[in-house]
Amino acid sequence: MKEQKILKVENIKLINSVIADLEAICNFEKDYVVIKLHGFFQTDDRIAIQEITRQLFLEEETANRTFGSFSENLNFLLDSLKVADRKTTKSIIFIIDEFDQFCQHKNQTLLYNLFDVCQSAQAPMAVIGLTCRMDAISLFEKRVRSRFSHRQIYLLVKPDFQKYSETFVSLLRLQQSRELKAIYVRSWNKSVEDLAQDPLVQGSLKKVFNLNPKLRLLQNILLVALSRLGESHPFLSSKDIVTAIESQTTDCKTLQLQGLSVLELQLLLCMKYLDKIYFGEPCNYEMAFYEYTKQMKNSSMQKFDRQIAMKAMEHLETLEFIRPVEGISSSKVQKEFVVYHILITSEQLTAAIAKYPNLPTEVKQLADTCL
């Protein structure tokens, strides 16, 4: 008969293991009901209440029940909980994932009523809310907060690289089993431990760890690395790990920039230049094209005329390298004069230009002057 809140990271896993433990202790069928809600599935109280009713009365014939109006359902649920008695009825455990989403609902009706039932001698129940938001309690309305038990558990762990690399090893390690030859398992485990000691791998792992120490990212990286294995390549090498990490952490904008035409790249460089000299003020097509013609005056490169440059500009917009400034409706303004923000940093441009194959040297020089 209390409500709790669990924050952060692997909360649902923890809850599931707790529920599994609980299941081992008492007989599931007999003593309690678990009701699971999710803030992104039950997007309003009406759906949530229908879902609760459905999960609560799963044993009864729900097939014939026609779900009535919202208020009918709410009253029905509240009546049910009121009828229940502490001594005789099953306990109910509510597990609400992303429960901060429920705070957005109108009047927080569901939360209020759940907490109110917890706080009054009605059905025995516990409400466990999971969220990743630190300030979730401040989202409660005053009267809801008063009914909340203020029991909070924070799953906050200080990141520790030693443990991280241990996890890396334990994720990859194989268990002895019948399908696998013992000798392979042994040599695989040995290779994994060697890999963990490899300075190249350690450096890359440290980089990832500094950015995002979460387990999920590590698993994704390892999955990519493992998928490279084959008969000819039975053991993981440090190169596999490094490329896998790169594949998970490369900058997508830089990759995209490498697929642009020279004209588009030139236009972007011009816009970036304007952005720099005007201290982040947005610019329009006319300004960018004027800058372009200025640069091309003494150039031996092919010059494109207005229409083609316009087309290139539109292409940049659809790729979201540039973005029209909000608040100015683009329909009223001629498209030459729509003002754009450039959404690329100079680092991204430099990196892209360095990798661009067969780029004319003039553009490279231009980039050096512009950026």
Next chain:
Amino acid sequence: MDFEWIGDPISVNEAARQLTSKTRTFYKTCKYLGTEYNIGDHVLIANSEADDPESFRHCYVASLVYMYEMKSNKKDPFRAQVQWYSRVEQLSKNLRKDGVHPPLDDAWELVHEGQRYKGDVSIETIFDKCSVLICEENEVPRGVGKQKKLCTFFCRFALGPKNSRDLVSVKESLTKQLADMTAKTLVDSFSAINQSDKEPTTPRRISTRSRKMSENDNTDSSVHPELINTPRSSTRNRQPSRQLDNGKNESCIPSASINTPRSSRRNRQPLLLVDSEDDESSVHTGPINTPRSSKRIKQPPRCLDETLPSPLKNSTFSISSNKTKELCIVIQRCKVTPNKEISAVELDQASKVKARKKLDLETPVTPTKAVEQKTPKKPKRAGSVTPGSTQKKRLRLTPAISSRSGNLTEPTSPLGEIRRRLHVAAVPQTLPCREDEFDHIYNYVEGKLADGIGGCMYISGVPGTGKTATVSEVIRVLKESQTEGDLPDFKLIEVNGMKLTAPQQIYVQIWNQLTGSKVTADKAAKLLHAKFSTNGPRHRPTVLIVDELDLLWTRQQDVLYNIFEWPNRPKAQLTVLAIANTMDLPERLLMNRVSSRMGLTRLTFQPYKVKQLQTIISSRLENLVYFEPEAVEFIARKVSAASGDARRALDISRRAAELAEKGSHNISSPTKSPSKRGAHPSKSTVTMQHVQAAIEEMFSSPKLLAIQACSLHEQLFLNALVQEFNRTGVEESVFDQVIRQHYTLCDLEGMSRPNVSELLSVCASLCSSRLILSEHGRNDIRQKVRLNIGIDDVSYALKCL
């Protein structure tokens, strides 16, 4: 006017006649709209509150006791005294919920109301005759239903004594009524009050009730004072030899019959007794019955009609003084019977169910239809689906939760017991520290109920100050005093604004709790308007509790307007207790016309003070000494300094008890108050340390920890935000500016620069835990970012690393 009296005025009895000359003339028969009504007839009375007042489903059923004309009442001179019958669905919930009875959901079944309500109605509300069969408990007569324009109802049960939850067999109850009345006088006369403890209550109740009613009744129904007066005057005037024109007299009201035995007490002359009883005998019934004797009391009367509408109607009393003793003995036996009757009802349950099934099989004419009912636990739902009104057959789930198999283990350790008591849900026996507010509300509601007028009270206070608890305590005490007969019967309606999906749903809720039927919001509003503006024939005072009033606010404020308008109507008899958090809600939110109707009766619940919180916790702990008094005081001080919320105080103390219990299990913390632990090695005490730990756990800010749990680049990003703020002085920064700062910091730390995608994911991760706030990610590097925590917090947390 389609109304005429038939026959000459009749005199009721000696006493009544004195007053009769002034105000009213009694008649035996009348003709209204072509139908003749005699005293003793069963009639249908229009229910002005129902949607269709004259439908057979919604009208009231009663039997005529008196009919009289009141000259002084110009508007509505023709009136009648009636004995009511209840429809099954009109019975209050707790009566029907009683699992003892077989389901009473028959459309044509009535319940005799006994002495609970006496009605004084205008004859014009009567619209038809009907007939009522009085049956044994397990008997269901044939031929009930509507046949040839005549409705036939049947009646098996009567309501037990006031506010008891039991139904008793109608025959026995009628007999008992008679016995009770006689008992009072006999008990008085023999001054044998100490015969049993319970005994005097019943007769006294009758008298208090009638007294109350006489106080409450207005001039147009001032029957009761006369009736109460009757005994005295009769004692004064009556001569033993006096013979009244008893042939024509009628008085069928049970309360009137009180005088009979009392007069016998005063004069104690058998002859007189016979006289007065002759007064009461009615003419129109055929055979004059055998004198009521002990034998008659023992056996329920065989002829059903004889016992109705009033037990005294057809009986002629001839109790001589030498029989009184015998009667007294019998009455004692009658006193015991209610229990037996209950058990009899229990026993008969099965047979009744059988009988009902039989009825369904045998009488296809009757429109009875077994309502879909899954468990007998759900009487309300079953009642709402009345077979007559709605033909739709809808399967409904029972509002119940499946029961557990194993029994709960009661807490064994003292700390477990403490935890149980400290739970907010545990209902305390008393509400300490709210005595003044309690008195205030109690006196207000009691006064309104006693005066039969309406009013409304606004109760405000911050959450957790005991508003709802106090009000429900008031209601509980009111119900108790109502059971004792000090207050008129009232109907309680509780609505919580939070439990409504829309403000308009309050009408549906109120109407549902009033009548048990479900209608749409608009319809319910109309019906409620009608109900509170007319004084229906069976109008009871209503107490409406509206919790979380502020949620009923709408732009038009029509809901609030109506809630406060109804009590101001002269006939509504509605008392509204409105509860909300804010003290100045009427001034701040409400229009003038609404706050004016709300009136100025306000009550504010101040947040609890230190002493009060201390009292609350220790009153819950009672005699359990495992909680250090200093610890209690510490909690009280902490909470009162912050909010004064009693819930919080209880939560903290419960958590502290939990911690103490945990600590005692694994004695890993010998440092915590070693002296105590040394004293009680087996039992642990809740000490200051536990309280401190509980408070820290509940109220410590997790932000410091959260920052320290961030990855290196997340921390750098936070730092970069601080730097950017220091540079610009504006809280909001643009993402690409923060990137510059971040890169600078990276260079300072000698770390490789992460790319923009990586930094965006860092930003998103910080944003999901709300350490920073950011715009929509669509804006990419132009999105605006700001810290959601203090800059000092960030610097401090990063310095600690």
